[in-house]
Amino acid sequence: MKTYKLMKEDFPQFLSLLQEKGNLYGPVKSKNHYSFEKIDDLSKLTFNYTRTLMGLKKFVTPPRYKVKHFDKSGSEDIIPENETNIVIGAHPCDIHAMKILDKLFLGQIKDPYYKKRRENLVIVGHSCMPDENCLCTSTGTDMVSDGFDLFLTELQDFYLVWVGSSKGLFIIMSSEDLFSEKIDMCDIAEYTTWQENRQNSFKTTIPFHLMPDIIHLIYEKDELWNQFGEKCLSCGTCSLVCPTCNCFNVEDKILINADEVVRERMLDSCTLPYYSVVAGDHDFRPDRTKRLKLYYTHKLKEYIGKWGQPACVGCGRCVTYCPVGINVKTVSNAFYEAIQCVREVKKI
Amino acid sequence: MISDRSKLENPYEDHLATIIDYRDLTSDTRYYKLKFVDPEIQKHTGDYRPGQFAMFSIPGVGEAPFSISSTPTRPAFLEFGIRKVGSFTDALFKKKEGDTVYIRGPYGNGFDMERMEGKDIVIVSGGLGAVPLRSVLLYLEDKRELYNNVFFLNGARTPDDMLFKEDFLAMHAREIIETHLTVDKDPTGEWNHNVGVVTTLFEKINGRVDNDNAYALICGPPVMYKFVIKELLEMDFSKKNILMTLERRMKCGQGHCGHCAIHGVYTCLDGPVFNFWDYERMVELI
Numbered sequence: 001m002k003t004y005k006l007m008k009e010d011f012p013q014f015l016s017l018l019q020e021k022g023n024l025y026g027p028v029k030s031k032n033h034y035s036f037e038k039i040d041d042l043s044k045l046t047f048n049y050t051r052t053l054m055g056l057k058k059f060v061t062p063p064r065y066k067v068k069h070f071d072k073s074g075s076e077d078i079i080p081e082n083e084t085n086i087v088i089g090a091h092p093c094d095i096h097a098m099k100i101l102d103k104l105f106l107g108q109i110k111d112p113y114y115k116k117r118r119e120n121l122v123i124v125g126h127s128c129m130p131d132e133n134c135l136c137t138s139t140g141t142d143m144v145s146d147g148f149d150l151f152l153t154e155l156q157d158f159y160l161v162w163v164g165s166s167k168g169l170f171i172i173m174s175s176e177d178l179f180s181e182k183i184d185m186c187d188i189a190e191y192t193t194w195q196e197n198r199q200n201s202f203k204t205t206i207p208f209h210l211m212p213d214i215i216h217l218i219y220e221k222d223e224l225w226n227q228f229g230e231k232c233l234s235c236g237t238c239s240l241v242c243p244t245c246n247c248f249n250v251e252d253k254i255l256i257n258a259d260e261v262v263r264e265r266m267l268d269s270c271t272l273p274y275y276s277v278v279a280g281d282h283d284f285r286p287d288r289t290k291r292l293k294l295y296y297t298h299k300l301k302e303y304i305g306k307w308g309q310p311a312c313v314g315c316g317r318c319v320t321y322c323p324v325g326i327n328v329k330t331v332s333n334a335f336y337e338a339i340q341c342v343r344e345v346k347k348i
Numbered sequence: 349m350i351s352d353r354s355k356l357e358n359p360y361e362d363h364l365a366t367i368i369d370y371r372d373l374t375s376d377t378r379y380y381k382l383k384f385v386d387p388e389i390q391k392h393t394g395d396y397r398p399g400q401f402a403m404f405s406i407p408g409v410g411e412a413p414f415s416i417s418s419t420p421t422r423p424a425f426l427e428f429g430i431r432k433v434g435s436f437t438d439a440l441f442k443k444k445e446g447d448t449v450y451i452r453g454p455y456g457n458g459f460d461m462e463r464m465e466g467k468d469i470v471i472v473s474g475g476l477g478a479v480p481l482r483s484v485l486l487y488l489e490d491k492r493e494l495y496n497n498v499f500f501l502n503g504a505r506t507p508d509d510m511l512f513k514e515d516f517l518a519m520h521a522r523e524i525i526e527t528h529l530t531v532d533k534d535p536t537g538e539w540n541h542n543v544g545v546v547t548t549l550f551e552k553i554n555g556r557v558d559n560d561n562a563y564a565l566i567c568g569p570p571v572m573y574k575f576v577i578k579e580l581l582e583m584d585f586s587k588k589n590i591l592m593t594l595e596r597r598m599k600c601g602q603g604h605c606g607h608c609a610i611h612g613v614y615t616c617l618d619g620p621v622f623n624f625w626d627y628e629r630m631v632e633l634i
Contacts, residue, residue: 109353246606294609
């Protein structure tokens with residue numbers, strides 16, 4: 001991986017360079033949360049933040065978007081135009097989440113709507129410091145080595161710029177005078193010191209690696225699940241903010257002229273009441289406990305079987321935003337505590 | 349139909365099909381026969397397996413999955429048996445001969461008919477379960493010489509509730525497949541076949557199935573599976589050879605929308621045909 005040094009005084013110029021290349025998005029504070037927004041005024045950008053409300057999924061599976069248009073002459077797919085959307089400020093967990101979505105939507109069957117939006121997206125990652133809700137050391141997503149185009153590690157006077165793709169290298173090449181390949185030993189020492197400091201800043205760990213087995217073994221112990229099922233509001237916030245939740249619903253909308261129809265996709269959540277209802281009103285998951293079981297087995301266990309890793313990236317969004325405290329941390333900890341047995345277990 | 353959807357630029361590509369025939373099967377279930385409008389697509393109508401399903405689309409109403417009821421061995425048209433149970437089917441039932449719907453598919457694993465060649469096959473259906481299994485039955489009639497004994501056990505609540513009743517009575521008469529029909533009760537008094545739940549038909553085939561080399565294909569209401577599976581296990585059927593086809597909510601048909609997930613599998617990709625081992629290891633399957 002090519003790595004460059006970008007001096008902090010040159011950073012505004014770098015941002016202007018990105019703006020020339022495409023539509024620039026980045027983290028902006030709005031009321032009590034941060035979110036990736038279109039940047040027209042560079043002074044609104046802030047990198048001293050922990051997590052945005054929604055991760056990068058809003059760029060590739062927006063909350064609601066049109067997929068098809070029908071009129072009397074026939075139908076037409078609505079695939080986004082070619083454009084360049086550059087998002088700066090994504091954290092390692094956000095990038096890991098994108099890699100998980102890529103596996104799903106760009107696997108054997110490629111979703112054309114996702115594919116085009118993904119191709120249009122340039123990801124410029126940014127280093128971060130954790131708060132008490134960050135769980136990415138437990139999920140193994142605290143570091144990232146691919147899935148981005150450029151990644152900036154912010155140090156005292158400069159950024160280390162890691163190049164993750166030819167698109168990223170192209171950006172560097174187009175303004176070479178901003179970037180230097182001369183990284184000396186002290187620069188490296190500054191980076192490793194920062195890295196160690198960051199590693200030591202994580203306050204929360206969860207026994208994540210044990211969850212697939214624990215969930216499998218307690219799956220039918222409903223009393224453990226009911227403590228969460230009884231509290232759950234079925235509001236779907238956890239799915240909305242989760243950077244890997246990608247379930248969608250499809251709805252047709254008849255336009256006011258009554259001659260045209262648009263088919264729209266919108267984010268859905270398996271915690272919402274109608275999620276598993278089939279025609280004739282048979283509901284495969286009629287209660288909240290059953291729906292939460294799906295959410296957490298899918299998130300912490302089953303995704304491992306399908307893609308070789310859990311679908312949680314430890315970003316802490318569910319921890320921050322669930323109004324009743326049901327999240328990967330409380331669920332994992334409750335299950336882990338439930339198996340703390342008084343019988344002495346010998347290590348074999 | 350385009351079975352390898354990964355080759356399509358847009359796997360959601362659907363095609364206009366014309367309703368060329370329809371009739372009521374029961375008071376709430378209707379038979380539809382469709383043909384693709386585009387002759388190039390029509391050429392590939394038979395590109396599916398028995399047990400697969402298709403997504404119908406009516407602009408302004410939405411999309412919904414339906415089991416294919418015809419057989420790929422008769423590739424001139426597609427047939428479906430559809431019960432009116434919701435907003436999509438309300439709109440569909442307003443369509444008449446000559447009207448069109450969009451169809452994309454086929455989806456799902458379907459039944460591996462080649463694997464069953466040379467074996468005994470027991471087909472058990474109840475109610476609406478006859479719809480996907482009719483595809484298998486017609487397929488087997490057309491390729492009967494490739495299979496050993498084939499038995500068909502079908503149940504309905506009353507004679508008036510039996511889907512494809514005329515088809516199945518004709519099948520009974522043709523004797524290409526040994527067909528046994530039953531109804532839970534017969535208010536008409538004109539029913540010349542068995543009366544009783546579908547499991548009462550098992551005595552007609554007991555001892556006549558080569559259990560070590562046999563497959564059972566089941567589809568019906570959730571309550572039926574338990575009792576039918578019990579009978580099959582008592583007959584010493586191999587668990588991997590007990591195949592059932594299931595229903596779930598679906599929005600995409602290709603493993604992306606998430607609705608049909610059961611544990612680690614997607615009904616639309618890994619199903620809708622599952623075997624008894626799947627049922628045993630996944631508690632929420634039925």
